[in-house]
Amino acid sequence: MRDVGEMSYEAIIGLEVHAQVQSRSKMYCACPVMEDTGVLPPNTYVCPVCLALPGTLPVVNRRVVELGIQAALALHCTVAPESVFARKSYFYPDLPKGYQISQYDLPLATDGYLEVQTGAGVSHIRITRVHLEEDTGKLIHQQDGAWVDYNRAGVPLLEIVSAPDLRTVEEVRAYATALRANLMALGVNSGDMEKGALRFEANVSVRSVGETALGTRTEIKNLNSLRALAHAVATEIQRQITLLKAGGRIAQQTLGWDDARSVTFVMRGKEHAHDYRYFPEPDIPPLQISAAWVEALRAMLPELPAARAQRFITTYGLRDAEAQLLSADPEIAAYFEAAMAAAGDTVTAQAIANWITGEFFKLFREHELSIAQCRVVPAQLVRLQQLRQAGVLSSTAAKAVLAEIFLTGEAPETASERLAVLQLSDVAILQMWVERVIAANPTQVAQYLAGKSAVLGWLVGQIMAISQGRANPQQARGALLTHLERFRSTS
């Protein structure tokens, strides 16, 4: 709980997100975009254009423009009929041209929003602008000096800037998560933050509650995970509040985030702010986007996470929390729906949802795998739940079986037998054996019903045989008796 003194401050947070656009080629040249696996030899996916050899010229990647428009539409933005690329000039070794081709006063799209859900309810976060630009290369520091790898130079980026509408760390996390889910659903971004496919910058200021003017803000750069984002924002809010309470003043600064030590550090002050000398890129004519093109792209928009979550609630009767979790990642959503199709009416949606959001997510984390690499096909997950529902597997046993088939890809029955976790004394399974023995031996059943009670022992023996000795004879005898009596009354 916050103390009374802290309660009098509120944080004002805006986020800038750089999302790598999933296209085959770079933003302004034909070089392939390669996934940063960490083992790609440096400077192997480069050409005269992205190395900025003299005389080379940029050509805009049309597919990236289309993905950018779709992202803008998903974020309820207005797509500009004419947008302009601009040069952003600064000197740094990872920037081969000495300027980045970005967009400035006439971006691809403006004035959108994203609705995000937190414990406090739904927040409407405005999106100021969405624009296209290119990534830089990468500096590699080695013992023998600094080197530059330009494989990433020219990789397309979508920059999405929110208004300073976020007030809490929870909202920041929810916004970032929802944005990521939308971009993934669109196929615009891989969502892979460990590989730098999605990068955050946060603008943070605080002010007394009731104050309308904004406080001095700081900008935290290079936040490469949701955890780092949330942690850095929380740390910075606390730092600013502590400083103000002590009578200090906030300096306008650009900060970095030291993830290992969980502290921000000053990268540069206001006096060293860059003058990027923006001007319209003369090598690229203004980008004309017709209403017809926008509408064609709108018609091709896939189902977005918010709509999908709503559908999961209405169609499958899921709880809100699971519906949100399942709809964020398109592949997970597809898995869930495949499982529901395989299940028919045999298991509940909530049960399948619980498996995926609980055990699956835990296993993915433990094994650093994604759903795409999952060896358990949807039908097997359904079978597992059927066994669980039938009482053949206990809750603990079912989890153990899932962990096993997650690695082996076996059928749940096979793994269950090998792990010897089937509950053979269970009423349900005994019921099954009894039904099978009665069905298979009509002559003996008729003899018993005719009064030849000694046959009962023989029938119990049959149950012991098909259960390979694992049934409890006393329980088997009781179940058999009950069943035969019911058989007598109905026949």
Added chain:
Amino acid sequence: MTSPADLTIHEAAMLLDEGALTSVALTEAVLERILTMDSAVHAYLTLTPETALEQAAQADVVRASGESLPLLGIPLALKDNLSTRGIPTSCGSRILEGYVPPFDATVVRRLKSAGAVLLGKTNLDEFAMGSSTENSAFFPTRNPWCLERVPGGSSGGSAAAVAAGEALAALGSDTGGSVRQPAAFCGLVGLRPTYGRCSRYGLVAFASSLDQVGLLARDVSDAALLLSVIAGYDARDSTSLPQASFDGAAIPRRNDLRGLRVGVLADYEGVGVQPAVKQAVLAAVATLADLGAELLDVQLPHSEFAFAVYYLIAPAEASANLARFDGLRYGYCAEAGTLEELYRRTRGEGFGTEVKRRLMLGTYALRAGYYEAYYIKAQQARTLIRQDFEAAFAQVDIIVGPTSPVTAFRLGERVADPLQMYLADIFTLPQALAGLPALSLPCGFDEQGLPIGLQLTAPALEEACLSQVAYAYEQATSWHTRRPNLI
């Protein structure tokens, strides 16, 4: 005048087709001329005689097989800001020391496909910034008509080479007059095509919204032929026009200009036009009237701002275009202990005075707080200049005036005074700012025997009209047949 080196392209092509000349003999004659003349003229920065002779021999084989190409076996020169695969491309700058492009500029590729023989790379003002070729980091080029005088610039090497018989024609680039002004100074036809007519891919950028590949030739027919080869849409240049192709051969040749409305620039008094230039231009206008053209006075009221506009926009764009020269990937790289020092020393030592002056001008014009007052204002004025031309072309088909206010000046005469040097381009800036095609052709000589250029300007993509008018004028006069007296 007995050397094949002095032939026009169409004369040489006829002799080659007749079998009276081989490309090897032609190329050897040109190389011979270079050998005797270039130690005085200094037109070339790089010569590639071996590959030129190989290309010539190959051209002779192709011709013998009955195949025909527009420039088959014709020896040409390239300004050294056009990228050439495997051949150094210096832009007349130390900062590109050791740089060898791994690709050909689109226009170079087009020349090669047309069968041209490429002799080498010609001198220029560093990064095409200049009007005399004295800003070359290596040496100044001299005017073949008078070796104490400049050939103009920045395509001075290309102009001097063609004037001296060191190439039959050459490519240059025109940002604010860099093809037309040297053509005027060297007694040649110089053409700046419509912006977007020729691909800029591989032309090392100076000012992207103004740069255009141009050409220097001995007569109008050669200019039209060369343009036919280098013009055309190129997907690698986003500012390339879809309707960029040009077919010079399809243009009907006219010996009279009846029905043509010629706009005569009436308002160039007071900018220090040399009397001989003024007289020659007036005489040329009279010749056009004799050929049947109707003369009308035209005004381009905002052209007086062209100078100020150009020297904001061109340096602003250059300040970004030349940022890539940091010594990290190619070219000159100074020894340095820190990154800051690396930038300071590489660029400080690699660029010459004029380039640094313009980079500072451009950087200043783009600074936050100055951008609106300078760059934006300049763009607004540029629009007005363009609109002046549109209004004028509602009345006339072509506009005629001088190319340069003066004839070739002496080496060193204007080096100390950049403003005087900039004024040499006063008549060639408006067309560049408006993206219009303009052509300079010989229209007389001053009292010292120095060539004078007449400039024709047409609406966008009306190069056919330009060459028709220029051709008719050329047929009525003999200025283009004069050659300098080479020592």
